[in-house]
Amino acid sequence: MTMRARALAVASRGHIVISRAPVGSLSIGSRIASNNAGQRQQHRRPSPGAQALDPHGARSFSVSHAVMAAPSAAAAAVKQAKKILTAEEAKEKMSPEEKLRLSRVRNIGIAAHIDSGKTTATERVLFYTGRIKAIHEVRGKDSVGAKMDSMDLEREKGITIQSAATFCDWTKNEDGEDVKYHFNLIDTPGHIDFTIEVERALRVLDGAVMILCAVSGVQSQTITVHRQMKRYDVPRISFINKMDRMGANPWKAVDQINSKLKIPAAAIQVPIGTENEFKGVVDLVKMEAVYNDGPRGIRIKTGPIPDELKELAEEKRQILVEKLADVDDEIAEIFLDEGDPTPEQIKAAIRRATTALKFTPVMMGSALADKMIQPMLDAVCDYLPNPADVTNEALDKTKGEKPTMLIPYNSLPFVGLAFKLEENPYGQLTYIRVYQGMLKKGTFLYNAKSDKRVRIPRIVRMHSNEMEDVTEVGAGEICAVFGVDCASGDTFTDGGLPYTMTTMYVPDAVMSLSIKPSASADADNFSKAMNRFQREDPTFRLHVDDESEETIISGMGELHLEIYVERLRREYKVACTTGQPRVSYRETITRKAEFDFLLKRQSGGPGDYARVAGWIEPSEDPDKNSWESRVVGGTIPDKYISACGKGFLEACEKGVLLGHRVIGAKMVITDGATHVTDSSDFAFNLAAQMAFRKTFPEAGGTVLEPLMKTNLVVPSEFQGAVLMLLTKRNGTINDTEVNGDDFTVLADCSLNSMFGFSTHLRAATQGKGEFSMEFSHYSPAPPHLQKELIAKYEAELEAKRTK
Ligand SMILES: Nc1nc2c(ncn2[C@@H]2O[C@H](COP(=O)(O)OP(=O)(O)OP(=O)(O)O)[C@@H](O)[C@H]2O)c(=O)[nH]1
Numbered sequence: 001m002t003m004r005a006r007a008l009a010v011a012s013r014g015h016i017v018i019s020r021a022p023v024g025s026l027s028i029g030s031r032i033a034s035n036n037a038g039q040r041q042q043h044r045r046p047s048p049g050a051q052a053l054d055p056h057g058a059r060s061f062s063v064s065h066a067v068m069a070a071p072s073a074a075a076a077a078v079k080q081a082k083k084i085l086t087a088e089e090a091k092e093k094m095s096p097e098e099k100l101r102l103s104r105v106r107n108i109g110i111a112a113h114i115d116s117g118k119t120t121a122t123e124r125v126l127f128y129t130g131r132i133k134a135i136h137e138v139r140g141k142d143s144v145g146a147k148m149d150s151m152d153l154e155r156e157k158g159i160t161i162q163s164a165a166t167f168c169d170w171t172k173n174e175d176g177e178d179v180k181y182h183f184n185l186i187d188t189p190g191h192i193d194f195t196i197e198v199e200r201a202l203r204v205l206d207g208a209v210m211i212l213c214a215v216s217g218v219q220s221q222t223i224t225v226h227r228q229m230k231r232y233d234v235p236r237i238s239f240i241n242k243m244d245r246m247g248a249n250p251w252k253a254v255d256q257i258n259s260k261l262k263i264p265a266a267a268i269q270v271p272i273g274t275e276n277e278f279k280g281v282v283d284l285v286k287m288e289a290v291y292n293d294g295p296r297g298i299r300i301k302t303g304p305i306p307d308e309l310k311e312l313a314e315e316k317r318q319i320l321v322e323k324l325a326d327v328d329d330e331i332a333e334i335f336l337d338e339g340d341p342t343p344e345q346i347k348a349a350i351r352r353a354t355t356a357l358k359f360t361p362v363m364m365g366s367a368l369a370d371k372m373i374q375p376m377l378d379a380v381c382d383y384l385p386n387p388a389d390v391t392n393e394a395l396d397k398t399k400g401e402k403p404t405m406l407i408p409y410n411s412l413p414f415v416g417l418a419f420k421l422e423e424n425p426y427g428q429l430t431y432i433r434v435y436q437g438m439l440k441k442g443t444f445l446y447n448a449k450s451d452k453r454v455r456i457p458r459i460v461r462m463h464s465n466e467m468e469d470v471t472e473v474g475a476g477e478i479c480a481v482f483g484v485d486c487a488s489g490d491t492f493t494d495g496g497l498p499y500t501m502t503t504m505y506v507p508d509a510v511m512s513l514s515i516k517p518s519a520s521a522d523a524d525n526f527s528k529a530m531n532r533f534q535r536e537d538p539t540f541r542l543h544v545d546d547e548s549e550e551t552i553i554s555g556m557g558e559l560h561l562e563i564y565v566e567r568l569r570r571e572y573k574v575a576c577t578t579g580q581p582r583v584s585y586r587e588t589i590t591r592k593a594e595f596d597f598l599l600k601r602q603s604g605g606p607g608d609y610a611r612v613a614g615w616i617e618p619s620e621d622p623d624k625n626s627w628e629s630r631v632v633g634g635t636i637p638d639k640y641i642s643a644c645g646k647g648f649l650e651a652c653e654k655g656v657l658l659g660h661r662v663i664g665a666k667m668v669i670t671d672g673a674t675h676v677t678d679s680s681d682f683a684f685n686l687a688a689q690m691a692f693r694k695t696f697p698e699a700g701g702t703v704l705e706p707l708m709k710t711n712l713v714v715p716s717e718f719q720g721a722v723l724m725l726l727t728k729r730n731g732t733i734n735d736t737e738v739n740g741d742d743f744t745v746l747a748d749c750s751l752n753s754m755f756g757f758s759t760h761l762r763a764a765t766q767g768k769g770e771f772s773m774e775f776s777h778y779s780p781a782p783p784h785l786q787k788e789l790i791a792k793y794e795a796e797l798e799a800k801r802t803k
Contacts, residue, residue, distance in 0.1 A: 094388075094409055102388040102408055102476050104179070106380050107433070109186040109201045111229070112211035113221035114772055117241040121211060121367035121376075122166075122187040127296065128374055129168035129183070131463065135296060135370075165431060165462045165478060170377045181381045184478040188225075191772065193560035195224065196539040199505055200488070202228050204419045204433035204478065207355075207384030208236040209376065214248035214274075214364065216739050218256035220711035220746065220772055226261045231505060235355050237363065237379050243271055243278045244366040247741055250274075254362050266323040268350065268361045269375070270313050272306060281364060281372055282309055284317045285343050285350070290375055297370035324349045327358040347382060355385045387476025392435050394491070394499035397448070404499065406435040408476035413437050414445065414494040417501045418486050421536045431462070431480045435501075437494060439479065440472045446495035447486055453495065458482040488538055506538045510706045510751055510775050512554035513561045514545075514579035522574040529572040533564055540564060545659075554584055557773065558755075583705060583752045585789070586778050587655030588664040590700030592617040596671075597691035599683055609675035610687035612636070612644055616699050619666035622778075625652045627667040636672035636684070643681040644669050647688030656696040657703055657786075658793045663778070665699075667692060703786045704778035706751045712744065712761070714769035719743045721764040729753035730782075748776060752785065 094102075110118045126132045170181045186201040202208065208229055212222060229236055238257060240250045250271060257265040269281035272289060280291035282305050289306060293299040305313050321341060325332040328349040334341045341349070353359035361383055365372025387408040394415055395401040406415055414437030422429045432439065439445075441459050446452070460467035462480050473479040486492075491501045517526040530553075533540050541554045555561045558581055568574045596613040619626050627645040629636075636644065645667070652662040667688065710731065714722045716738060722745060726733060731749040738744075754773060761769045781789070 098410055099388070101474065102386050104181045105184070105386050105476055106181060106384055107184045107204070107206045107387060107476070107478055108380055108384060109188055109198075109205040109208045109234075110211060111188045111198050111202065111208055111225040113213070113216070113219035113225075114189075114191050115770075116211045116213050116219075116222075117367045118187055118211055121209075121239070121241060121373060122185065124367050124370060124373040125183075125185065125377060126166065126168060128298065128377065129170050131166065131168045165480070167461050167463065167478075170381065172378050172381050179381075183377075183380065186478075191221075191559060193555070193557040193563075195228075195507065195556065195774075196537060198225055198228055199507075200419045202232045202234050204417060205232075205234060206387055206390045207380070208234050209380065210236045210238045210360070212238060212240050212253050212257075213245075214240045214242045214250055214253060215245050215742060216713065216744065217249075217253040218260045219713075219744075220709060220774060223260065224774055226263075233357060235357055235383075235385060236360050237354065237376070237383055238265060238360045239376050240362060240364040241367050243274060243364050243371070244276060244369045246275055247739065248274045248278070249739075250362070250364045252739075257360065257362065263360050264323050264327055264353075264358060265360045265362050266320040267316055267364070268320060268379075269363050269372075270309060270316050271364055272309060278366060278369065278371065281375070282306075282313045283375070284313060284320055285346050287313065287317065287343070290372070292371050292374075297373075300374050321346065323359065324353060327353045327356075351383050354383045355389055394435070394497075394501050397498040397500055401500075406499075408434075408436060408474075410438050410475050412475070413496050414439060414492070415497060415499055415501070416445075416492045418484070418488065418490045418492065421486075421488050422480075423532050423536070427482050428484070429460075429462075429480045429482060430484045430486060431478065432492065433478050434473055434475050436475050438472055438474055439481070441470075444495070445484075445492040448491040448493055448498075448500040450486070450490070452485075454484050454486070454492075456481050456484065487535060507556065507775065508584075509539060509541055509554035509556065510584050510708075511557055511561060512552050512582050512584050513565075514550040514552050514582075515565065515576050516551060518575045518577050522572075525572045525574050526568070526576070529568050529574065533567075550579070556775075581755065585658055585660040585706075585781070586704040587657050587660055587662045587696075588622070588702055588704055588778075589616060589618055589662075589696065590702055593695045593699035595691045595695040597687055597694065598673075599687040599690060600678075602678075607675075607678040608680065608683040608686065609678035610640070610680075610683035611671075611673035612669055612684065612687045612691050613671040614667065614669040616665055616667050616692060616695050619664050622664040625649060625662065625665050627669070630668060630670045631672065635674075636669065637674065640672075640674065640679065640681060640684040641669065643684040644672075644688040647685035648692055650685070651689040651692040655701070656693050657701055657790050660703075662696075663704070665692075703781045703789060705781040705785070707748050707776045707779045708751050708754065708773040709776045710745075710747045710749045710754070710771060710773045712747070712769060712771045713742050714761075714765045716741055716743045718765040718769060722761070722769060725757075725760055725764055729757070749773070750779075750781070751775075752781075 110122055112118050123132070123135050127135050165184065165186050167182065167184050170183060171178050172181060173179075186205060188198040188201050189195075210222070210225065210229070212218065228234075240253050242248060243250065248271075250267065254265055254267050257263060268284050269290075270284060271281055272279045272291075280289060282288070283290050283302075286302075287305065289303045289309075291301045291303070293301040321331060321335075324346065325335045330345065330352075331341055331349045334345065350359070350361050354361060361379065363372065363376050363379055365376065367373060392406045393403040394406055396404045414434070416432045416434045416436075416439060418430045418432055420431040422431070439456065439459060441456060444453050444455050447454060458481065459470050459473055460480050460482070461470055461473075467480065470479070491499060493499050517523055530542050530551075534542055539556050540560070542551065543554075544551055553561060553564065555564070561581065565576055565578060568576055592615050594613075594615040596611070598611045599608055601608040614630070625648070627648050629641045629645070631641060648667040652665060654660075655662045669688070672684075710726075712722055712726075722743070723733070726745065726747050726749065729749055730753060731747040733745060733747045735746040736744065751773070757771065761771055780786075
């Protein structure tokens with residue numbers, strides 16, 4: 001469609017022009033509320049001290065509803081009677097100071113593919129905002145390491161393992177005036193093994209900077225963080241880093257954001273030179289050249305657009321405006337009138353479209369060469385939402401978990417989410433995002449999950465591994481507290497609100513390892529460490545195998561588990577003996593099989609008697625197990641039916657073939673029988689377990705193995721070698737690409753075939769190849785592997801029996 005046709009199409013939606021007038025008076029936040037919530041038009045928030053709101057009392061924020069669906073008189077009366085405030089009214093009640101405070105706060109994260117330069121960019125942010133006095137590089141020659149990589153392990157390995165929070169103030173010039181913004185910033189790891197860190201950061205942040213490499217463009221982890229940003233509705237600006245690198249091509253990256261991530265994106269800058277000639281950018285909003293000047297590029301200098309770039313800048317500005325017209329009605333109308341939007345209109349449209357998750361503006365620079373970080377900070381202020389712009393909801397426990405809007409208003413009752421736990425020398429540190437109300441030192445809060453009241457003895461603002469004590473923190477901010485016993489994901493309220501917040505998505509573990517302290521004297525420290533790691537990291541799991549009695553840890557990959565073993569050694573002085581890393585297989589059934597099972601045991605006293613009949617079959621959701629009762633005539637009394645279901649689910653925890661978890665199975669119970677004295681919950685639970693285990697082979701029991709989305713980047717000359725490596729591992733190659741001197745392959749490989757891959761890749765590419773893996777899905781393991789695994793498992797069981 002041509003631009004004009006598109007503009008006409010927008011105009012033909014007719015009433016938009018009419019509807020915008022009244023909506024113009026709404027804050028961007030209200031618009032976002034409507035956009036974010038999609039069809040959830042009834043946003044409500046609790047009035048101070050009051051419980052939940054009447055559904056009829058809330059005002060709709062959707063653009064068309066603001067005009068057409070004025071609240072009925074009856075609804076207005078209900079609202080009056082209950083003194084209910086709508087979200088908008090609550091915002092109206094905010095004092096001008098509070099509104100101003102929030103408009104100057106940005107809670108942002110930096111997320112990207114591994115090694116894109118997140119930590120390097122954050123280091124510049126801290127330097128330019130005056131938080132640190134000198135810049136230290138990741139893996140730099142001075143051996144100091146970047147501020148945000150504060151763990152020794154991070155500095156040694158040059159990777160980020162834990163997300164690190166900091167805060168800083170950025171002073172921005174607005175119409176000749178200096179305006180100070182407060183940033184709460186989280187630098188997240190890029191490696192997929194630490195993905196939970198990205199997940200929990202995005203859960204609580206209002207906006208993000210997505211960094212891309214100018215040479216590699218959109219990479220596998222960029223796609224992962226994109227999915228995560230979508231999951232939590234996080235608006236983003238994009239920053240193409242490494243413009244100084246050979247083969248840098250920002251236009252390809254912009255195209256890939258559009259085509260691979262499917263978010264409308266356009267550059268808002270044009271580079272002045274590339275690779276080692278990269279000097280600065282042309283700002284397409286203001287149409288001026290921007291350069292860094294002074295030591296470490298500390299100053300920003302503007303000037304006229306170089307002659308040779310004038311045409312390109314015009315062309316790219318046109319593309320920017322066209323993209324905006326596709327997602328923003330105001331710019332579309334200007335097009336309809338064949339007008340040229342002003343810089344202010346473009347800027348406002350970028351903000352509207354970005355915060356409404358319809359667009360991402362793309363900037364470019366080089367963190368390592370100290371170029372164009374300051375314009376990125378200005379863009380954070382200009383285009384990313386402040387806490388009042390974002391819709392956050394809690395679930396009202398007294399109303400069937402009905403979503404209830406939270407407002408970052410200091411005088412509302414407190415609601416906050418503990419999103420991350422961390423142990424440090426002073427005790428357990430809990431990171432909290434304050435969604436509503438104020439957090440004050442010495443006050444009591446209520447943990448909505450454990451139902452416990454806790455005192456807040458100490459509040460700090462974190463600056464990587466350093467902290468600053470504060471006495472209170474306002475709504476919409478992020479801070480950390482000491483001395484609070486809770487788990488990651490717990491909701492805190494002031495006790496008056498029956499709210500809980502949804503927690504984050506926790507991916508399944510794909511790899512496990514048996515582990516034990518080498519010296520038995522270390523057992524105490526070992527279990528202390530294990531408790532802590534589990535509390536801090538929901539993707540790190542531990543269980544004791546009841547047959548082998550081994551402690552098994554499981555997690556997101558080899559590196560994830562390796563890091564914990566290393567942390568045990570360094571932080572707890574516990575050396576450990578570990579087994580071979582093992583794949584977390586799954587077991588499933590592939591067809592329906594019937595059962596009629598009688599448990600009848602007599603051992604002196606009262607016996608066990610239970611008969612269960614029915615069938616097992618693959619469940620609708622291949623990741624979940626379910627059960628159903630179709631028992632008629634009370635052949636199994638109600639009180640024993642749930643024991644059957646429980647028994648089935650317990651049996652699924654340990655499959656028949658390998659002892660791994662069963663997924664995708666369903667049990668339907670149709671009939672049974674009881675005995676007057678010998679039937680019990682226990683007997684029916686056991687009977688269902690035994691029936692399932694007995695029927696499993698007949699139902700086509702199969703071993704599933706994790707398939708991993710594997711991304712390899714190697715210098716082009718190793719293309720052949722790397723393809724051979726993948727073929728040997730039966731990898732399915734999905735895509736290949738040449739980016740400058742780099743060759744990229746995307747393949748599906750079974751996790752089992754990838755053990756030791758990094759060593760082989762290193763050898764095949766003279767250490768120049770990189771790869772990352774991410775769990776994709778479970779798929780049936782090849783028959784020979786299934787046979788081998790089952791034989792091994794049976795031999796282990798046999799050995800145990802004869803021991
Ligand atoms: N040429 C060039 N190299 C850069 C630039 N920014 C970062 N690097 C280098 O890229 C490597 C990775 O940088 P980091 O800042 O650790 O990247 P990261 O995204 O934080 O890494 P993870 O957190 O481990 O995913 C380091 O060697 C940096 O020096 C840049 O603008 N240009």
